[in-house]
Amino acid sequence: MTGGSWLCLLAPLGGTILITLCGTRIPRVAAGWIATTSVFIAFAGAIWAFIGVHSQGPPNFLGGPPWAHLPHQGEITTAWTWLQSGNFHVGLQLLVDPLSTVMMLIVSGVGGLIVLYSIGYMDGDDEERRYFAYIAFFVFSMLLLVEGGNLLLLLAGWGLVGLSSYLLIGFWHERPSAIQAAKKAFVMNAFGDATMALAFFILIAHTHSLSFGVLSTSGFSSTAINLIALGLLGGAAAKSAQIPLQTWLPDAMEGPTPVSALIHAATMVTAGVYLIARTHVIFEQARTVELIAAGTGALTLLVAGLIALVQTDIKRVIAYSTMSQIGYMFLGAGVGAYANGMFHLLTHAFFKALLFMTAGLAIHALAGEQDIRQMRGIGRLMPFTKWCFLAGALALVGIPPFSGFFSKDSIVASAAALGTWYGWIFWVCGIAGAFLTGLYTFRLWFLVFPGEPSPFVREHYHDHHGREGAWTMLVPVGILAVLATVGGWLQWSPRWTPFTDWLAPAAPTLQAAIPTNTQEYYTSAATVLAGLVGIAAAWAIYSGRRIAIPSAPFWRRTLENKFWFDALYDRIFYAPAAWTTAALRREFEDPVVLQTGPDLGQTTLETGGLVRRIQTGFLRTYVLFLAAGAAGIVLAFLIAK
Amino acid sequence: MAGPDVAWYLAVAAFLFGIGALGVLVRRNVLVVLLSLELMLNGGNLALIALSRHFGNGAGQIFALAVMAVAASEVCVGLGLVVALNRRNLSLDVDRLSELRG
Numbered sequence: 001m002t003g004g005s006w007l008c009l010l011a012p013l014g015g016t017i018l019i020t021l022c023g024t025r026i027p028r029v030a031a032g033w034i035a036t037t038s039v040f041i042a043f044a045g046a047i048w049a050f051i052g053v054h055s056q057g058p059p060n061f062l063g064g065p066p067w068a069h070l071p072h073q074g075e076i077t078t079a080w081t082w083l084q085s086g087n088f089h090v091g092l093q094l095l096v097d098p099l100s101t102v103m104m105l106i107v108s109g110v111g112g113l114i115v116l117y118s119i120g121y122m123d124g125d126d127e128e129r130r131y132f133a134y135i136a137f138f139v140f141s142m143l144l145l146v147e148g149g150n151l152l153l154l155l156a157g158w159g160l161v162g163l164s165s166y167l168l169i170g171f172w173h174e175r176p177s178a179i180q181a182a183k184k185a186f187v188m189n190a191f192g193d194a195t196m197a198l199a200f201f202i203l204i205a206h207t208h209s210l211s212f213g214v215l216s217t218s219g220f221s222s223t224a225i226n227l228i229a230l231g232l233l234g235g236a237a238a239k240s241a242q243i244p245l246q247t248w249l250p251d252a253m254e255g256p257t258p259v260s261a262l263i264h265a266a267t268m269v270t271a272g273v274y275l276i277a278r279t280h281v282i283f284e285q286a287r288t289v290e291l292i293a294a295g296t297g298a299l300t301l302l303v304a305g306l307i308a309l310v311q312t313d314i315k316r317v318i319a320y321s322t323m324s325q326i327g328y329m330f331l332g333a334g335v336g337a338y339a340n341g342m343f344h345l346l347t348h349a350f351f352k353a354l355l356f357m358t359a360g361l362a363i364h365a366l367a368g369e370q371d372i373r374q375m376r377g378i379g380r381l382m383p384f385t386k387w388c389f390l391a392g393a394l395a396l397v398g399i400p401p402f403s404g405f406f407s408k409d410s411i412v413a414s415a416a417a418l419g420t421w422y423g424w425i426f427w428v429c430g431i432a433g434a435f436l437t438g439l440y441t442f443r444l445w446f447l448v449f450p451g452e453p454s455p456f457v458r459e460h461y462h463d464h465h466g467r468e469g470a471w472t473m474l475v476p477v478g479i480l481a482v483l484a485t486v487g488g489w490l491q492w493s494p495r496w497t498p499f500t501d502w503l504a505p506a507a508p509t510l511q512a513a514i515p516t517n518t519q520e521y522y523t524s525a526a527t528v529l530a531g532l533v534g535i536a537a538a539w540a541i542y543s544g545r546r547i548a549i550p551s552a553p554f555w556r557r558t559l560e561n562k563f564w565f566d567a568l569y570d571r572i573f574y575a576p577a578a579w580t581t582a583a584l585r586r587e588f589e590d591p592v593v594l595q596t597g598p599d600l601g602q603t604t605l606e607t608g609g610l611v612r613r614i615q616t617g618f619l620r621t622y623v624l625f626l627a628a629g630a631a632g633i634v635l636a637f638l639i640a641k
Numbered sequence: 642m643a644g645p646d647v648a649w650y651l652a653v654a655a656f657l658f659g660i661g662a663l664g665v666l667v668r669r670n671v672l673v674v675l676l677s678l679e680l681m682l683n684g685g686n687l688a689l690i691a692l693s694r695h696f697g698n699g700a701g702q703i704f705a706l707a708v709m710a711v712a713a714s715e716v717c718v719g720l721g722l723v724v725a726l727n728r729r730n731l732s733l734d735v736d737r738l739s740e741l742r743g
Contacts, residue, residue, distance in 0.1 A: 617742025619674075619735040623665050 001052020438534020
């Protein structure tokens, strides 16, 4: 069980090191296979750990089939003491418990499929080896984040994920926009890292430790606990692209498409949800902050859904849908239904990776075109891509029996279960979000896939030896299409809840957030209905042409400018900094520094001219001075005595 | 144990040191300057050992040993410089080696 976790963590790191050391001695495609193999070895390790947690738990005394153990409470394995300072010490330790094994399986499993897909997608790129070294490192960082056995290792993984996302978003470094996007992602994430580090400092000040065990210590003052929770929430919001730290995510689409899939589906943006579930004890003591997290999620899911309505880049639409879905996860985790949030994370990993990879197939076949207005009718030429995308889209909207239905509805139902006024606001947001999801997803679908291929598509479409892509791209897409369809059957909250039971030792759902079956049923009905209405509206507007696109210039401009967040940050942070530096240059650098430079030099020269006479060049003069100095000091001592 | 008073030893040491210092100051040959330096060091050593004996504290003797080690390495460097000067056919007169004059 612990061996599996070490294997899982170290295999991708080994892959990175191997690719880096081999350099140009191996062919490019070999680098791809090394990365893929290492991530699948990590997946094998994750399964090993999963089986260990499953089989070593106590037997289920409540009955059920004999294999239905309760999961193991979790075990911490320490390699060595990593840092020590007084009575504060941190070990290089991994935590294997139900929560971390679920994350390990998602990260390495979906990650492995994405790396396999990259082999076909990146084929022919100049710097494939660098790409695969980075991507294996990315998987390693994320695994360190989810497996880290104490908060410091978690923070280390957190920072490394930020670093590797920076490297991958800016992978095409000859594009200025990619460099900009990478920097933006890094700065936004660094902000979150900083608030998290501050939270940890407060934690250390109160408990002298960063192990997960101290989280449940009670006796924090309410100020301290609220500050810690706020710091953690800041980190989670930055990594998971929640308002107000969301602006980096759409720009991150500058990276290669598999990177977008990896950032959005398996790793990185889900880290915030994992963090809340992992440190739920803190958040439960600071219930207000936890509800702020839920509110952030509710707000983000609406805002991102609205912005997605007007985007014209296929990857950006999907990017905003990710923000929106992470908003659902935050909502779930924030109201206390951690397992529901994590379950949505799981199904979302399947269908979002699928959507990105099918979009990547279309982009690849059209030689890099990403504008959905140009792509009309590509489904006729790419039927496999079309049907796989449809599976992903239905899962995203949450139409039964696709996976999103099972996970999204229970989150919204948990909001209803709170029964308070804000619970109902969250509930309404969730339903409205479902409508928006249906609308923007099927706007994308109706604009891109059905119908006669446009002249642009006819002209630019090229297949890959008669198929829609290399087999390394088609196989992962096929597997994910199946998972996106059936993955949700794992759990249907009103009837069977193996996933929630599995996570119960690590992150039990709050009693207040467990909905009754009635609440589940009417919430499901409402969300599915809202989704269907959204789909119908999309059909009426973009395919059937029954309704004209509503004309509202102000709102359109607001949405196209992403609610002015970028402009606002420009005003608040960039503009004053730029003004200050310009003023400093004008008022200080030019008149003071540049003017006084020559004066300083002249003065130094003149002073030097005076002093140079002391240097006679005669050894004996120097000795005389030395002797006189020594005699002077001795005399001074004698007199002083 | 009877013997001369420690002041005598110190006087000899000061005398040695003075001769050495004077040699460094007035002699112009590099070799003689080095010899004079050794005299100064040994004067210091004598003072250290005498006082060490006087106060019954072994630290001074250890110090003298360290000074000897320093003196030996200093001679290595100094004689190396003399040999290098000679190889380049430069004068061994310290007053003529005055390129560092400001």
